[in-house]
Amino acid sequence: MQVGILGASGFVGGELLRLLLLHPNTEVTIATSRQYERDYVHRIHANLRGFTDLQFSSPDIDQILKQCEFVFTAVPHGSALKVMPTLVNSGIKVVDMSADYRLRNAKDYEKWYGYTHPHPDLLEKFTLGIPELRKDEIKNSDQVSAPGCMAVTSILGLAPLAHSGIVEKRAIIDAKVGSSGAGTKPSLATLHAERYGVIRPYQPVGHRHTAEIEQELSAYSPEFEISLSAHAVNIVRGILCTSYLTLNRDYSVQDIWKVFRSFYDGQPFIRFIRDRKGVYRYPDPKILVGSNFCDIGFDVDRDRRHLVVLSATDNLVKGAAGIAIQSMNLMMNYEETMGLMLPPIHPV
Template sequence: MRVGVIGASGYVGGEVLRLLVNHPDVEITAVTSRKHAGQYLHRIQPSLKGFTDLTFSELDYDKLSDKCDLIITAVPHGNATEIVKAFYDRGIRIIDLSADYRLHNPDDYTKWYGWDHPHPDYLEKSVFGVPELHRNKIKNAQLVSCPGCMAVTSTLALAPLISNDIIDTKYIVVDSKIGSSGAGAGAGTAHAMRAGVIRPYKPSKHRHTGEIEQELSALAGSSIRVSMSPHAVDVVRGILCTNHTFLKKDVTSKELWRIYREAYSKEKFVRLIRDQQGLYKFPDPKFLVGSNFCDIGFDIDPDNNRLIAISASDNLMKGAAGSAVQNLNVMHGLDEMVGLRYTPLTPV
């Protein structure tokens, strides 16, 4: 298939290209950047040197529609609304990595992003790009919107608990830790600003909360509210979500493992962590770098009737580019592992 990448000069766009140059069923036919048009990709994404001689081009809807069967957008939030609509109207399939079409309710954009969505009628055309939850819809979708990195990591841990109605949906607290690459390729990622830091940067009202609430509410069949507090930490890649919930009834560890196995035993990119000894009893993003896996584990606090669901991922992979390629595979009837069969890098 012929694939074009819009906005490929940042971390996410570069990661998309890293995966696509090794994908056996993909030909990259266009890569755009307003700032770097005319330059070789490897000048901006040096890891691609020797893998492609492509140059960045300007965004031209008609030319790209002739050259591409599918477009992946990796532009900042708010910048994809017109791009996605333009390609959608031309009949091109799209995988969008921005937040611009993730939320189905137009009012949620006012609430979480502070602006009115210019094309609210297109929101219902978009499928939320989590194959583990929406695989059948993704197969035939023209527009797939990849989830936020913390949203997918938390949602995968919480979804089976909601589906099995074992937790109190009034009290869900998500504590997230995320590496510097989650902030994008801007000045805020400077070493002096990030080294040694453990910084709460949005203790309440983080935008990914809306995505988690949307997905969990759909599973529950009723409105669910989530409290979420993310922290920036001194790693480059990785997310750790500690999801605090409270049980409706007594549940054993054995019963919880059964619930998670029933949900994910056939999923190629969800791994259940249940080691009983050693240092690595729970998910750790350090051992997920460069891979598309989401690791999930849990612990039970019987004194407080609390169930702690713990999940980890690489924010640039399962949290972004890896999800995009996984969705691409689903949309084209390919094995979901194609182009993503990477073991995590270690040590890092």
């Protein structure tokens, strides 16, 4: 299948290229970038040297529609809005990586993103692309909106609990994210001198991903509330979400495992982590680099009914390109794991 990537010079675009170039059923025919038009892709994504002779082209939707059967829009939020009506009306299948089509209620865009959504009618066409939660819907969708990286990492840790009803309807999420989460556009905060070595609380309250997380969890448990605090930490790739919840009565470790295992039975990219020995006894983004896994674990203080859930991903793979390709596989009726069953890199 011929695939186009709008916004291919960014970090997410680079990961889409890395994975799609080796995917058995895809050929990338268009990779767009305005700044790098006509440059070879491997000049920007130097890890792909020897894997492709593709050159970046300008974001020309007519060309994309002529040369592609499937498109990923890996552009900043606000930019996907401009091209989406044409893409949707053409009938091409699309996975949007931006936030522009993730929220079901147009009013939420005013509240969380500060703009009035110009195509509220398109929102209902999009399915939020979390295959572990919406496999059948994704299979029957032509438009999928990939979730935010912190959102999907939190949601995957919390959905089984919201669904089971064993917790009170509230979670506090402490998220730590690596520098690639901010994309390639430079700013003072991303300068090496300012970013290196930090544990920087950059959004203690009011993070935009709050809206997606509550939207998804409320599908299992109406009015489930979360509070998300985001920190920038000193890694390049990876997210760890530590979520604090209250059990509504005394449950054993085995009871809680049962909730997770039955909810995710047979899901190829969910791994449960809770070891008595070794360095990696709980989910840790360091051992997820380059992979499409979401590792989930927990611990419980039974005296206080206090449950701590840990979920970790590589923000550029399970948090972006990998989960988007997983959705593409489902939309195209390919094997869900096709091109994605890669072990993480260790050590990094």
